[in-house]
Amino acid sequence: MKAFILVAATLLIALPLWAQDPLNAPEMEQTVSADDFSDIVKSVWDVIKKGADDYKDETISKSEFETDAEFQARLQQRHADIAAKIQAFADSKKLADRRFVVLMLAKLIRYNADTQTYTISSPTEISVPPSAEEITTECPSNQYISIVETIKRGYKFADLGLTAKPEYTWHVDEKTAREARNKAPFIFFKVWFRFDMSEAFTGTGGRLSIVPLKIVLFNKADNMTYWSDDILK
Numbered sequence: 001m002k003a004f005i006l007v008a009a010t011l012l013i014a015l016p017l018w019a020q021d022p023l024n025a026p027e028m029e030q031t032v033s034a035d036d037f038s039d040i041v042k043s044v045w046d047v048i049k050k051g052a053d054d055y056k057d058e059t060i061s062k063s064e065f066e067t068d069a070e071f072q073a074r075l076q077q078r079h080a081d082i083a084a085k086i087q088a089f090a091d092s093k094k095l096a097d098r099r100f101v102v103l104m105l106a107k108l109i110r111y112n113a114d115t116q117t118y119t120i121s122s123p124t125e126i127s128v129p130p131s132a133e134e135i136t137t138e139c140p141s142n143q144y145i146s147i148v149e150t151i152k153r154g155y156k157f158a159d160l161g162l163t164a165k166p167e168y169t170w171h172v173d174e175k176t177a178r179e180a181r182n183k184a185p186f187i188f189f190k191v192w193f194r195f196d197m198s199e200a201f202t203g204t205g206g207r208l209s210i211v212p213l214k215i216v217l218f219n220k221a222d223n224m225t226y227w228s229d230d231i232l233k
Contacts, residue, residue, distance in 0.1 A: 024093075030098075031101040032102060034104065038126050040100060041210060045208050051200075051201050052135050086201050095195045101191070104188060104191060105122055105123060105124050106187040106217060107120060109121060120167055126160040128159065130156040136208070138210070139160060140196075144215050145161070145162060145231065146163040148161065160210060170226070183219055186219050186220040187217070187220070189215060190218055192212070193211065196210075196211050211232055214230055
């Protein structure tokens, strides 16, 4: 009986830990919070960053007992080994095919009845590692999503979020706009992301590319989609 209780307790402890690591979940498409996606990005970034650091540490100078040809051969082999290791990680997590869906709160600002447009913004930001000397964090140029880097108290920070200039314009009839206003707490943007690992390690540094694929404005209460658009394919 004591053994059964111990096993049950162990499982209860282990389940939340598994749930906290969505990168290891079996689903090929997952809906995750902004904080969870931030953790996923950091996990992928850590692998690329370690590869770039290892390459720099182990190949920074030519040994006195190496010829130029031997040194270049060692650099090429080390580069190939690290690139293969990063690719093996990407393959093990099926990053080429997986999609991560993030819900971002939509803030309905004001409706213009004359032009039938609703201005919308989103306060949701996804914290991501800022670009560093050995690795860059990128989001391909598009009209919806971007990475913004800031300096706070002498430290660099980066956030992935909606690009608002200053807000989005939603073209919508008055009836639908009124219905959306009445359900404002349930209105969200839903954004699909994937990772592009095709050039995760090139030259002497790493590159993490976070690719937004699709965006949807929807009502979470009844799962009604107001509009959607493809971002990048």
